[in-house]
Amino acid sequence: MTNVLVPVGLDRNSEEPIYRQLIRHVRAQIESGSLPSGSRLPASRDLAQQLNISRISVVNAYAELRAEGYLSAHAGRGTFVAGERAASANGTGSPDFGGVMLAEASPSALKSQADAAPIGDRSLRELMRLARKPGVINFSQGSPPLDFFPVNALRHAIEVTLDRDGARALGYEQTEGYGPLRSAVRDYVSALGIRCTSNQVLITGGTQQALDLVVQSILSEGETIVTENPTYLGMIDIARARRVNLHGIPIDEDGIRIDMLENYVLERQPRLIFVMPTFQNPTGRVMSLHRRRQLLNMAGEFNIPVLEDGVYHELRFDGEPLPPLKALDDQGVVIHASGFTKNLLPGMRIGYVISDHYHYERLVRVKQAADISTPGLNQRAVHFLIERGLLSQQLERNNRELRRRRDAAMEACERHLPPGTRWSSPDGGLYLWIELPRSGPTAAELYISAIQHGVAYAIGSIFYPAGGGTYRLRLNYAVHRPAEIDEGMRRIGRAWHEVSSDYADMEKPPLL
Numbered sequence: 366m367t368n369v370l371v372p373v374g375l376d377r378n379s380e381e382p383i384y385r386q387l388i389r390h391v392r393a394q395i396e397s398g399s400l401p402s403g404s405r406l407p408a409s410r411d412l413a414q415q416l417n418i419s420r421i422s423v424v425n426a427y428a429e430l431r432a433e434g435y436l437s438a439h440a441g442r443g444t445f446v447a448g449e450r451a452a453s454a455n456g457t458g459s460p461d462f463g464g465v466m467l468a469e470a471s472p473s474a475l476k477s478q479a480d481a482a483p484i485g486d487r488s489l490r491e492l493m494r495l496a497r498k499p500g501v502i503n504f505s506q507g508s509p510p511l512d513f514f515p516v517n518a519l520r521h522a523i524e525v526t527l528d529r530d531g532a533r534a535l536g537y538e539q540t541e542g543y544g545p546l547r548s549a550v551r552d553y554v555s556a557l558g559i560r561c562t563s564n565q566v567l568i569t570g571g572t573q574q575a576l577d578l579v580v581q582s583i584l585s586e587g588e589t590i591v592t593e594n595p596t597y598l599g600m601i602d603i604a605r606a607r608r609v610n611l612h613g614i615p616i617d618e619d620g621i622r623i624d625m626l627e628n629y630v631l632e633r634q635p636r637l638i639f640v641m642p643t644f645q646n647p648t649g650r651v652m653s654l655h656r657r658r659q660l661l662n663m664a665g666e667f668n669i670p671v672l673e674d675g676v677y678h679e680l681r682f683d684g685e686p687l688p689p690l691k692a693l694d695d696q697g698v699v700i701h702a703s704g705f706t707k708n709l710l711p712g713m714r715i716g717y718v719i720s721d722h723y724h725y726e727r728l729v730r731v732k733q734a735a736d737i738s739t740p741g742l743n744q745r746a747v748h749f750l751i752e753r754g755l756l757s758q759q760l761e762r763n764n765r766e767l768r769r770r771r772d773a774a775m776e777a778c779e780r781h782l783p784p785g786t787r788w789s790s791p792d793g794g795l796y797l798w799i800e801l802p803r804s805g806p807t808a809a810e811l812y813i814s815a816i817q818h819g820v821a822y823a824i825g826s827i828f829y830p831a832g833g834g835t836y837r838l839r840l841n842y843a844v845h846r847p848a849e850i851d852e853g854m855r856r857i858g859r860a861w862h863e864v865s866s867d868y869a870d871m872e873k874p875p876l877l
């Protein structure tokens with residue numbers, strides 16, 4: 366059986382990722398009968414070359430079509446149109462996808478129509494939606510575990526709030542936030558060493574909104590934020606949405622590299638420094654005390670505000686806590702953003718930002734324009750939970766359980782991941798940061814096979830604003846119980862072994 370002709374009409378400007386377009390084309394050919402049962406498809410490397418797209422796009426498209434039952438693979442012989450699907454095909458007419466047949470297209474036509482770029486961030490995110498398939502052990506999300514959420518206590522808090530405040534709980538709240546909650550935040554952060562008044566506390570729709578408000582109130586379009594590399598995906602999204610640049614500075618064992626940061630600041634005068642000093646997302650790193658002080662000195666010297674994201678600060682189960690940057694800030698350069706989302710529950714969307722008065726005024730104006738106020742009922746219910754001491758109880762219990770899950774995850778890495786894999790050993794937070802051996806597939810290349818084995822993770826490259834992290838993955842170990850963690854890791858190991866031989870001969874991207 367000869368190789369079939371595959372149509373191309375790939376639109377590199379489309380919102381639809383290239384590998385999805387390819388799936389659509391091949392599927393349509395099979396369904397129309399023009400790719401009959403038993404037809405052999407070109408080898409992934411050949412098709413990638415012919416279409417001038419990355420091989421991983423073809424590999425992923427074939428893998429997905431295999432999972433859907435359209436194709437079957439025979440070791441050593443190639444990829445074929447599967448029998449049953451072809452039998453149900455209903456016609457023999459030539460396909461018309463608005464494209465050209467591969468055999469008829471000139472190389473230049475192919476080049477202009479196909480995606481010559483390596484798999485991009487958009488495609489990776491699209492790929493990661495596959496994590497929602499039923500039966501998949503999903504390590505990819507950023508959520509705390511569902512089994513930590515205090516459902517009954519919240520139900521009680523809402524009932525009490527409504528009985529106590531009636532319609533007042535359902536109106537517009539002050540933009541700055543519900544007064545008693547602002548005071549509770551002041552008291553809560555003072556236990557972490559942050560001195561402020563409740564007039565410096567603005568309640569926000571989660572930490573995410575706090576970050577976005579700070580970016581909006583400080584930067585204009587085209588200006589630059591400098592951050593850790595890799596960094597929080599939500600900040601990459603904010604920077605894109607607000608049309609500001611995000612520049613990443615590498616991190617070492619102590620946190621962001623101050624020497625490189627200082628050079629960058631001198632040369633480019635960024636408007637804001639964004640860091641996650643404790644349990645950085647995605648790496649889980651903790652910035653050392655010395656580095657914290659260096660950062661503050663440098664920011665003070667150049668008078669650049671530092672946006673500190675403290676959302677994982679309290680999820681510590683090992684080691685000694687370090688003060689947040691805001692607690693060390695004598696020069697007033699730090700804006701502190703955090704929330705009761707990772708440590709209590711994310712769905713009520715209660716976050717806050719603490720800043721000096723100059724920034725505060727602007728933040729309130731931007732918040733007002735964004736959504737007038739954070740829902741009053743949510744603020745009051747969360748305030749009730751904090752006042753009743755639920756937060757501290759939860760933290761103690763949850764952190765104990767997080768440690769157990771972290772231990773299970775590290776044992777499972779040891780047991781199931783291929784030799785040469787390296788992983789972090791976090792003292793807190795939700796994530797393991799893993800580096801695969803370079804002898805095998807990259808994290809993106811492994812992904813579809815991992816999904817087929819019933820496991821998903823966050824592909825590391827999505828956390829690098831300018832590319833990198835090709836062999837990295839982030840695993841949220843916290844959302845699963847130990848037995849499931851072990852099974853998930855076993856599936857990753859199996860997927861890796863299955864695909865690694867396919868990739869042994871592929872050219873490797875440079876070390877990043």
Ligand SMILES: Cc1ncc(COP(=O)(O)O)c(C=O)c1O
Pocket residue numbers: 507508570571572573574597599641646674676703704705706707711715716
């Ligand atoms: C570093 C970091 N900041 C902010 C957020 C957003 O948190 P919230 O749910 O409080 O908006 C997340 C969520 O994953 C995060 O990882």
